[in-house]
Amino acid sequence: MGKKKKGLKSYDNMGYLFVLPFVIVFLIFSVYPVLRTLYLSFTDVKLVGAQTAHWVWFDNYKRVFTDKYFYKALWNTVKIWGVNIVLQLGVAFLLMMVFSDVKYKMKGLGIFRVIYYLPNLIAATSVAFLYKTLLDWRYGTFNQIIFQIYKLFGKSYNPIDWLGTGQYAGGTIAVIQTWMWFGNSFIMLMAGVQGISKDYFEAAAIDGAGRWTVFGKITLPLIRPILMYVAITSLIGGLQLFDLPYLMVAPSSASYKSVETLVMYLYKFGFRTGTTQISYASAIAYAIFLIILVVSLIQLKLFNRKED
Amino acid sequence: MNGIGYKVKKGILYALLILLGVTCLLPFLLMMVNATRSGAEIVTSFTLIPSTHIKENWDTITGYFNLFKGMWNSVKVAVPATLLSIYFSALTAYGLAMYKFKGNKAIFMTILIFMMIPGQLGLIGFYNLCAKLHLINSYIPLIIPAIASPGTVFFLKQYVESVLPPSLIEAARIDGAGELYSFHRIVIPIMSPGLATMGIMGFIGNWNNYLLPMIILNKNDKFTLPVMMASLNASTDITANQGAIYLAVAISVIPILLVFAFFSKYIISSISAGAVKE
Numbered sequence: 132m133g134k135k136k137k138g139l140k141s142y143d144n145m146g147y148l149f150v151l152p153f154v155i156v157f158l159i160f161s162v163y164p165v166l167r168t169l170y171l172s173f174t175d176v177k178l179v180g181a182q183t184a185h186w187v188w189f190d191n192y193k194r195v196f197t198d199k200y201f202y203k204a205l206w207n208t209v210k211i212w213g214v215n216i217v218l219q220l221g222v223a224f225l226l227m228m229v230f231s232d233v234k235y236k237m238k239g240l241g242i243f244r245v246i247y248y249l250p251n252l253i254a255a256t257s258v259a260f261l262y263k264t265l266l267d268w269r270y271g272t273f274n275q276i277i278f279q280i281y282k283l284f285g286k287s288y289n290p291i292d293w294l295g296t297g298q299y300a301g302g303t304i305a306v307i308q309t310w311m312w313f314g315n316s317f318i319m320l321m322a323g324v325q326g327i328s329k330d331y332f333e334a335a336a337i338d339g340a341g342r343w344t345v346f347g348k349i350t351l352p353l354i355r356p357i358l359m360y361v362a363i364t365s366l367i368g369g370l371q372l373f374d375l376p377y378l379m380v381a382p383s384s385a386s387y388k389s390v391e392t393l394v395m396y397l398y399k400f401g402f403r404t405g406t407t408q409i410s411y412a413s414a415i416a417y418a419i420f421l422i423i424l425v426v427s428l429i430q431l432k433l434f435n436r437k438e439d
Numbered sequence: 440m441n442g443i444g445y446k447v448k449k450g451i452l453y454a455l456l457i458l459l460g461v462t463c464l465l466p467f468l469l470m471m472v473n474a475t476r477s478g479a480e481i482v483t484s485f486t487l488i489p490s491t492h493i494k495e496n497w498d499t500i501t502g503y504f505n506l507f508k509g510m511w512n513s514v515k516v517a518v519p520a521t522l523l524s525i526y527f528s529a530l531t532a533y534g535l536a537m538y539k540f541k542g543n544k545a546i547f548m549t550i551l552i553f554m555m556i557p558g559q560l561g562l563i564g565f566y567n568l569c570a571k572l573h574l575i576n577s578y579i580p581l582i583i584p585a586i587a588s589p590g591t592v593f594f595l596k597q598y599v600e601s602v603l604p605p606s607l608i609e610a611a612r613i614d615g616a617g618e619l620y621s622f623h624r625i626v627i628p629i630m631s632p633g634l635a636t637m638g639i640m641g642f643i644g645n646w647n648n649y650l651l652p653m654i655i656l657n658k659n660d661k662f663t664l665p666v667m668m669a670s671l672n673a674s675t676d677i678t679a680n681q682g683a684i685y686l687a688v689a690i691s692v693i694p695i696l697l698v699f700a701f702f703s704k705y706i707i708s709s710i711s712a713g714a715v716k717e
């Protein structure tokens with residue numbers, strides 16, 4: 132190492148040494164796979180290393196965008212995501228309103244934050260099995276509780292198969308997803324509120340502004356960037372939904388067709404034995420990416436327009 | 440000014456907040472209670488009073504798989520991946536923040552772009568690469584890529600720029616310290632709170648990761664905890680005894696609950712920081 136005093140220029144070149152390991156690993160394990168997937172999406176390869184690749188141009192993409200099962204998967208994802216995002220952001224937003232209210236000055240933010248965040252820590256596989264067992268339609272604890280409550284009011288309850296029927300499965304997964312993520316959204320929104328300078332609130336108090344005025348004129352406009360960040364990250368996460376529906380609903384189940392998400396569809400062609408067609412799966416991956424990109428851009432535009 | 444109505448309303452708000460808290464915790468409570476009950480008991484009625492069948496449930500689980508082996512496998516993946524990730528991310532972040540070399544900006548832009556690309560975009564190519572390199576059923580594809588973690592580099596670059604005065608490094612240079620020596624002896628200690636935050640979040644992420652290990656690992660004795668848990672689906676012995684499932688789930692969440700008990704402050708502050716930074 133250069134122990135003698137050198138000019139600034141030569142110190143600057145030492146930077147290469149610092150970023151070199153990152154760049155090498157990044158090129159091999161991040162950049163190459165993304166480009167490799169792009170290349171595969173233009174070929175007809177079915178299995179890894181099983182045959183020579185033929186260049187087929189946009190055939191796989193034509194197939195994706197005319198594949199009705201792809202659209203079905205897109206629709207399923209959007210449906211689950213839609214219910215989830217409304218509930219998740221709704222609950223987080225209401226909580227943020229409660230804890231930032233200047234009239235009630237609620238205490239205990241620290242402990243509530245920790246409790247609300249807890250479900251987010253647990254591996255999705257564990258969450259999936261916990262709920263799958265709790266929601267079992269004949270023997271699950273959840274239906275037993277509802278049964279007891281109904282009995283209390285002298286009514287009879289016909290157990291609902293929460294995960295097994297197409298009508299309920301998507302909504303059930305959306306609610307579990309909400310349970311996992313609302314604490315995370317709430318913490319982010321609250322961080323935004325706490326980042327607002329106290330001066331604004333004090334000035335508003337001196338002017339005698341009511342709590343709704345404070346919320347509408349100070350809190351809301353100032354947390355808009357964070358609201359946007361939370362909305363976009365939830366969107367990107369939501370469109371990649373995989374673990375919960377994949378583990379909670381078996382392909383043989385009657386409800387499978389209504390909860391098969393985009394990434395599950397990708398997985399089916401990318402990795403499941405018997406249906407593997409990696410070139411087609413690669414095109415699906417890029418189609419999902421394009422959809423996410425377009426929706427994120429639309430979201431960005433919408434949020435920015437409101438600001439004027 | 441604050442009358443009875445105010446107090447009642449405030450009381451109702453607290454009651455609702457607590458109810459929401461109960462919703463978050465109840466599934467865990469039911470899990471722990473049911474883990475001690477026999478399959479037959481769970482099927483007939485619901486209660487919050489623990490029973491005495493934890494040993495039988497345990498025997499059912501051990502008859503099917505070795506959860507502690509899965510946990511040990513998860514440790515073998517999550518610990519090195521986390522350590523590599525924070526060390527090399529700190530190295531990269533410091534390099535990008537302190538040295539104005541050619542290509543610096545381009546690397547940073549690429550990092551920003553890759554932060555926005557969804558993880559499954561390169562999944563097929565990644566598997567393809569691992570198959571070619573004969574890395575299927577190896578932990579290398581789950582550990583080595585952690586050296587390049589764009590999100591961590593981004594966070595730590597902001598962090599090091601805000602906590603490290605450049606004059607400190609210049610003083611060290613005048614004293615004849617080498618660049619790497621300065622990094623290890625001055626920069627790393629100053630960055631340690633940020634490194635701890637990223638380390639804890641990284642560890643949880645690695646520990647809970649499912650899709651990638653599932654694709655890379657296909658031998659039972661290599662399974663990490665989430666992959667092992669997912670294989671529950673295939674077992675009729677276990678699915679016949681709900682008590683065993685609850686116990687398995689309960690054991691699988693213990694390590695992460697312990698991490699949370701000790702580090703919840705770091706975790707909450709890192710989510711907050713992530714939101715405010717963007």
